[in-house]
Structure formats: structure tokens, C-alpha cells
Amino acid sequence: MSEKIVETGQVSSATTDAVDRALVRAFLAEREHHEHSEEQLLAWKNRIKQLLEQQNAVLVAHYYTDPLIQSLAEETGGCVSDSLEMARFGAQHKAETLIVAGVKFMGETAKILTPDKRVLMPTLEATCSLDIGCPIDEFSAFCDAHPDRTVVVYANTSAAVKARADWVVTSSIALDVVDHLDSQGEKILWAPDKHLGGYVQRETGADVLLWDGSCIVHEEFKAKGVADLKALYPEALVLVHPESPVAVVELADVVGSTSQLINAAKNSPNKQFIVATDQGIFYKMQQLCPDKEFIVAPTAGAGATCRSCANCPWMAMNALENLCAVLEPGGAEGHEIFVDPELGKRAMKPLQRMLDFRKPLD
Structure with a gap:
């Protein structure tokens, strides 16, 4: 075994500023989504179902999106999953149009894998601090x-x-x-x-x-907060996404991706779970385990106004309102994902390795 090497690449202050500006835009957009009546939400859901069928389109949603989006994807024969299964589902589905509810890199991945399909997103402003x-x-x-x-x-x-x-x-x-x-x-x-x-x-x-x-989101989880919660709920299993800081990961009973954490909750005999990832995952966990209790891990420190703010602001930009709008006649303008064909071909090679990895390797 070679000696371990861990170094750090440098991110410029300009890059940090870009993340901050995008975060502010996402926050402002999220605040614009005011409360809607139940009748309005149902009307949007029914209209979206109609438009998906008319346009031979399928909805692919990430576990971190709004539960209303996730339930709609399930009801219409779409997919709710982690980014790996989103990619596989979109590539294999016969629909001519993919509606990707998530963040922009997920839409780009779908377009790279299926260049002949139309790929739409409720908003192209939904990005990711990692990207x-x-x-x-x-x-x-x-x-x-x-x-x-x-x-x-x-x-x-x-x-x-x-x-x-x-x-x-x-x-x-x-x-x-x-x-x-x-x-x-x-x-x-x-x-x-x-x-x-x-x-x-x-x-x-x-x-x-x-x-x-x-x-x-994940960087804000606090080890002390998780330890304090564990003291309050000693029988709870601690589920942690590996994007979290090492001090939080070290407290975990299970470390894994969104799908792996969901499976751990489903298959464990425990009845209580402390969960360190985006709160959007609770929809699927509670759906599969209605008799179990899920407690969000703390992100807030002393003096904060909320115990946990574990919600990606960019994922929250996906809503029934803009999902419906993008499917309406003329609504796709400014919402379609395009990837340069030559760039897409180069990106396809490492993506295909990802999709083929479970198969025997040379």
C-alpha cells in the first residue's frame, strides 16, 4: 500500500464570491414562493399530469426536492431517487422528454446520456455549491x-x-x-x-x-448537536451522508448515500433515527417506514433561530408552479438543457464507466 496523500486544491476568492451570489439568488427565489391554497396545488398537479401525458414526458425527481414533487413523480410513473438512479432511469425510459426536478448538473447529466431527448427543468437557476x-x-x-x-x-x-x-x-x-x-x-x-x-x-x-x-447543507451539521441528540434518544441510529464533516461522520452508525440511508432506515429494527442529510429525504423514509421516527440532525449553533436548516435552497426552487409553467405551450423557453455535442461525447465516457461499474471490469 502506498503512503496516503491528502492535499487540498485552492479555490480562489472569485469562486467563493460566485457561490455566495448564487446562494443569495436561490434564497430570494425561495422567499418568492408564497403559500398557495390546497385547491391551487391540486389544480397544478392535475394539469401537470395532463401535460406529461400529452407531451410524452416523464418526471425524474431527486430525494431532496419538495414532497409534492416527489409524490407527483411517483403518481405519474416517473422516478424519485438519488442522482445515480436518476441518470439510469432517464437513459432507459422511452419518453421523448425528461423533466428533471433537482439541480442543474442533474439535467446536464441527463442530456449527456440521452442527447436526442429534450431535457427540461423547472428552473435553470437551481445549481449546487460543489458545481x-x-x-x-x-x-x-x-x-x-x-x-x-x-x-x-x-x-x-x-x-x-x-x-x-x-x-x-x-x-x-x-x-x-x-x-x-x-x-x-x-x-x-x-x-x-x-x-x-x-x-x-x-x-x-x-x-x-x-x-x-x-x-x-452538509457542511453545517454539528457534531456536538448530534451527540446531544444521541444522549436524548439513546436508542436512535445515527444516519450520516459522507458529505458531512469528519467529526459528524465519526458519530454515525451508518454512513451512506441517500438511497443507502433510506435502505438502512427500512431494514434496521430501530424505531428512531437521527438523520444528517437534507430534510427532503424524510418523505421517502416516512413513506417506507410509517411506524418509525426520524429526527433531523442539528446544523444550527448557539444563538441560531432554528435548530436545523438542512434544506438545499436550490432544490427548494423546484415547485409545482414552475414545473407546470415549463410544460405549458411556450413554457420550455429558457428551461431546456443544452450541452455542446463534442463536450457531451467526452463527458459520456466517464459517465458510462459509472453506469457500467457494477458489470464485470476488464
Whole structure:
């Protein structure tokens, strides 16, 4: 086993400013979504169902989106899942149009995998701090400085960053992929989430060089808050997403992707769970385990006005209102995902490796 190497790539202040500006836009957009009546919400749901059928379209939604969006996807034969299964579902479905409820990199991934399909999103403003924090120019320079390393990037990245990579992974297969590459004697350059990359490095013992990026939601979970909750609920199982800080991960009974955490809740005999990931996941957990209690892990520190703010503001920008609007005649303008064909072909190679990974490898 080679000596472990963990270094940090540098993110410029300009990149940090870009994340901050995008976060402010998301916050303002979220505040604009005022309360609607039950009649209005039902009217939008019924109209969306009609429009999906008329346009031979299917709704693909992430676990972190609004429960109303998730239930609608289920009711219409769509998909509610993590980003890996979203990609697989969209690529295999016969629909001519994919409606992706999530964040922009998910729409780009769908377009790369199915370039002949129309891919629409309720809003193209829904982005991700990991994506914004890994701009292609800076990332390419980082890769060029370490040409001896296999480039593995998290799915939460732009099409351009994916095109620069050798492998794309989601949190559900990151450990297995890096373990496989390590067994082949390869050294890894990992981007963009330093917490997930650090977790993978610790678990596999691989030689990993880390980019300095993080998720604005998961980075805010507090180890002391989780420990305090565990003292209040001693029988509760602690479920943690590996994008969380190492001090939080070390308190976990189960560390895993969204789908892995859902399966842990479903299959465990425990009746209480402390969950350190976006609160959107509670819809599926409670649906599958109606007799169990799920407690959101704290993100707030002393003096905060909320115990936990574990909601991605960009995921929250997906709503029935803008989902309906994008399906109405003329509503797709400004909501369709486009990826340069040549860039898409390059990005397709590491994405296909991700999708094929469970198959026998050469």
C-alpha cells in the first residue's frame, strides 16, 4: 500500500464570491414562493399530469426536492431517487422528454446520456455549491499539475468538469470505485467535495489528492448537536451522508448515500433515527417506514433561530408552479438543457464507466 496523500486544491476568492451570489439568488427565489391554497396545488398537479401525458414526458425527481414533487413523480410513473438512479432511469425510459426536478448538473447529466431527448427543468437557476466551487479552468490547471493521477469527479459537477475526468461517481459507488482503482495501483485526484473525498480516502487507504469543495447543507451539521441528540434518544441510529464533516461522520452508525440511508432506515429494527442529510429525504423514509421516527440532525449553533436548516435552497426552487409553467405551450423557453455535442461525447465516457461499474471490469 502506498503512503496516503491528502492535499487540498485552492479555490480562489472569485469562486467563493460566485457561490455566495448564487446562494443569495436561490434564497430570494425561495422567499418568492408564497403559500398557495390546497385547491391551487391540486389544480397544478392535475394539469401537470395532463401535460406529461400529452407531451410524452416523464418526471425524474431527486430525494431532496419538495414532497409534492416527489409524490407527483411517483403518481405519474416517473422516478424519485438519488442522482445515480436518476441518470439510469432517464437513459432507459422511452419518453421523448425528461423533466428533471433537482439541480442543474442533474439535467446536464441527463442530456449527456440521452442527447436526442429534450431535457427540461423547472428552473435553470437551481445549481449546487460543489458545481460552482469547481470551475473548469481552475480544475483543469489542477489536473494538469498532477498528470500521474486518475481523475475521479463527483456527479455534482458541470459537464465540462466531467469531460475532464476519467471517472464520474456518485456517493453510492464512490467507495467501490476508488477501492477498485487503488487495487490497480492508481493514484487518485478527487473533486470537488473534500468531506466525501476524505471519507473515501480514510475507508480505502487509497492515495487521494483532494480539491477543496463542500456542500453548503452538509457542511453545517454539528457534531456536538448530534451527540446531544444521541444522549436524548439513546436508542436512535445515527444516519450520516459522507458529505458531512469528519467529526459528524465519526458519530454515525451508518454512513451512506441517500438511497443507502433510506435502505438502512427500512431494514434496521430501530424505531428512531437521527438523520444528517437534507430534510427532503424524510418523505421517502416516512413513506417506507410509517411506524418509525426520524429526527433531523442539528446544523444550527448557539444563538441560531432554528435548530436545523438542512434544506438545499436550490432544490427548494423546484415547485409545482414552475414545473407546470415549463410544460405549458411556450413554457420550455429558457428551461431546456443544452450541452455542446463534442463536450457531451467526452463527458459520456466517464459517465458510462459509472453506469457500467457494477458489470464485470476488464
